[in-house]
Amino acid sequence: MRHPYRHASSSRALFAAVAATAVLVACSSSAKPSSSASSHAPLKIGISLSLTGDFSDPGKSAERGYRLWADTVNAKGGILGRKVQLSIVDDTSSPTQVVGNYQNLITKDHVDLTFGPFSSLLTIPASQVAKRYGYAFLEPAGGGPKVFAQHLHNLFFVQPAPVVKQGDVFADYILSLPAARRPKTAAYPALDDPFASPIADEVRTRLEAAGIKTVYQQIYPAEITDLTPVVSAMAAKKPDLVVGGTQADDAYRMVKAMVQLKWAPKLLYLSNGANDPHNFPGNVGASNVDGIFSSGDWFPSSNTYGNAGFLSAYTRKYGGTAGTIDSTSAEAYSCGQLLEEVAAKTGKVDNATLISALHTGSWQTLEGNLSWNADGAANSSYVLVQWISGKMLPVYPAGRAQHAPVIAALPWGG
Amino acid sequence: MHEAVQAVILGVLTGGVYALMASGQTLIFGVMKVVNLAQGALVILAAFLSHSLFTAWGVDPFLSVLIIAPLMFALGAAVQWLLLRPLHQDDAALLSLLVTFAVALGIEGALTVVYHTDYRTTRPAYVDRSWRIAGYQVGEVRLAAFALSLITLGGLWMLLSRTRFGRSVRATVQNPVAARLLGVETARVAALGFGLGAATAAAAGAVYGMVYSFNPNSHYDLISRLLSVVILGGLGSLGGTVVAALVMGVASSLVGALASPVWSDFSFFVVLLAVLLLRPQGLFGARLRGAL
């Protein structure tokens, strides 16, 4: 669920190139012969990920998810008798490189299928290349409005719903409260990012329609290191509710600024960053998290299709505990689940079959049961979570909740 | 009005941290005419070191400065001695820009290998504390950071104006050839100056790690602001740098609170360009090599 992004820098590819030249001189590269796609040849899947550069950590989480799925499916004998072979290449977080990479994968390495890249900002150029060559494009990371505005028939966003809808579950919860307990006023600070500010806009539209007054609304840039001025301006308007369209580190900054100013709204929702089980308490302090709402697509405790197997396989392969698994890994794994299901149902795994099959019916993944509209947006919903006694728990909708939402003063409030 | 005053308070405190970060860069420019693009990376490096000392051994971040500063001094002196000193004299200004950028990338690369790109914050027990003074909230760490800035800047000033080393530095700044004739070993002075500039990054980094969240990429956010502060202050002028840092801190805090944070940096950059147009030597610079 993370879509990190930096303002000033995006690719270090150029510089890396000089270094890479040295590598080339040092090791003579052996070109792999590309195998023809016979029925027992391995099923080659091409993926470009950001393994160096700004998006590299989530890129690695995605890689772990893809590789875990490949191991799992190969242990079962592969797909339709074909072993899955992943070609994972690095796009150094650069759009120029990602286009070249998918072209390489499709026209040079002749992969059978492609999965989407990380990060979200690279999804659009990459999906155009897949479209050009008629490849299905299952992508776990790009769910902004412009991705779907491309109207690509071959694209499938493997998360419960477009990113815009991520805050809907919080709006649903607020509107489910009896009128007397609803907040009267709200503030909407949001990061200037295609995957953050639309969330706050959507919640604002719905809450305004229900009569909750907007008293503060602000966009802040990604490179802002200090949100204290924003929070102090917001505090002066005394909103009952703050809905932050946050991404990652800006969520930490917002909470830190509130703590510094000793100001807390009655309710605080942060779209992303606050749903990071490890880094959020690490950056804002474990004693400052209780009561904060967030939402997301996948959590270790989800009761979705195959989740128990995913958790045990993941911890067996990579160690650690279920609580440290990044949702990005689950998103990537889900792409593979879809492939398996389509193959099992239709007996085929070619791109045309994938595209037509996924556009009909509903398919099970770690992300829930998904079905897609013509533009590749899924029609499910996110889960509302809240930090309760130092743990992040699903609290809404009731069907997926493990605890009732708690309305209490935030820990640092006066 | 309350908002504006609160914003000014925050701006002054932030400006203090920036003054500390930029003072090293100003010193390095003053002594060697090197625009050090690695200053931001040095600050982030120090922030990571301080974070590690705190999480591994519980060393207080303010105390960790005493451990980190000598390391940073050695690193800075080494960079000057090994990488900048051998550069061709005619092109030294431009080449050093590129070399220090390479140093910044190298530091970023090393930090990425060791620490990955997750965000961190150094969180000693007192990090969330703040005082309420006449209705305004003042963070304890920020206030301490501001004090540390003043102490460090004061120390730098004393060093430059009261010691033999300081006199050699000033002589080198004013006229390298004459200084050499008078027996000042300018290459050694330059290495010491660079080391000293890097050492100030230790203090800045320890503070930065507590006030902000950071990862190895964070130096990109710093460097354009630091450069602007140094230029606005009139490259090489310590006093000018402090004033410029405060101007920047207050201006971006005010714009952020009263208008919109998306224009904070922009407004500062525009002021900077305007100053350069009207007064190419910066606000306080007596001389600015390279300007008309």
Place this chain on the structure above:
Amino acid sequence: MRRRLGRYRRYGPGLAGLAGLAALVVFPLAVSAPWLVTVGLFTLMYAALASAWNLVGGYAGYPSLGHAAFFGMGAYAEAIWWTHRTAGSGYGPFWTLPPIGLAVAAVAVPVAWIAMRTRTDVFAIVTITFLFVVQTLAFNLRGLTGGAQGVAMPVAPFTPATFERPFYYAMLALLLLALAMSYGVLHSRLGLALTAVRGDEDKARSVGVPVGAAKLTAFALSVVVTAMAGGVWAYYLSFIYPQFAIDPLLSIGMVLMVFLGGRGTLWGPVLGAFVVAPAQQYLAYRFGASQLYLLAYAALFVVVMLVMPRGALPTLRDRIRRAEARA
């Protein structure tokens, strides 16, 4: 023997250059693999950008770090003009490039007039500050640029097998334009004036060299090519974001290639681009997964600066000349 060598020195590089250009023209027809043509396309883009940068940074000695801003302006102008139009046959967006190049140059002249009040390192800082200003505008003028959401262009309707060709030839044309400009500047009074500026600007001014006009002309010429390259890039990607269109690392890339190949030479920037750009595309694809990347790069960069501070071509030329003198 001696005379023949002399004639070779006179015409040889030109002939070799022509042969190289002929090879570049034939390349996408001979090589059918789209991925290779893509590598060629980006290589030509960087070669054109480096050659254009060389006009200001190499000949005049004004190291602009702000050229990525003009690249981005070209990209945005192209994308904004076409975002609500249809590309038709697909060639339309190429014809809007020349006016865009000129328009961006018109914006660049007053910027350069202000920035060129400073020199060398300060000039570099002023221009990179300008870059950040432009990037901030691209983020904040949402009505015009779409802000952080980015802006989409129509996707070119070319057939997949030869999709890259038109973009490739557009970039090749830009490289030729940049080379023609460089050649023209080198062999004209403008070139003399720029050399004088690079040597000692104040002295040049005092003896009546039209310093200001020379600098601004070089800057404007350089920006025309840079902006048009941005336009082709935007059309090829068909979707642009502020942080990728106006990327400081693009500026640094131009500088790096020019320094690697040789500043103030006709072929140096091209050489630098032809080494760095394809290596980057191919090797990030093959070996990218190593985190040590940045470290190795930084080390090599420093070595290049220390060993060949003037770039490959001038260093080699000196070696040859010295060897001949000894012979």
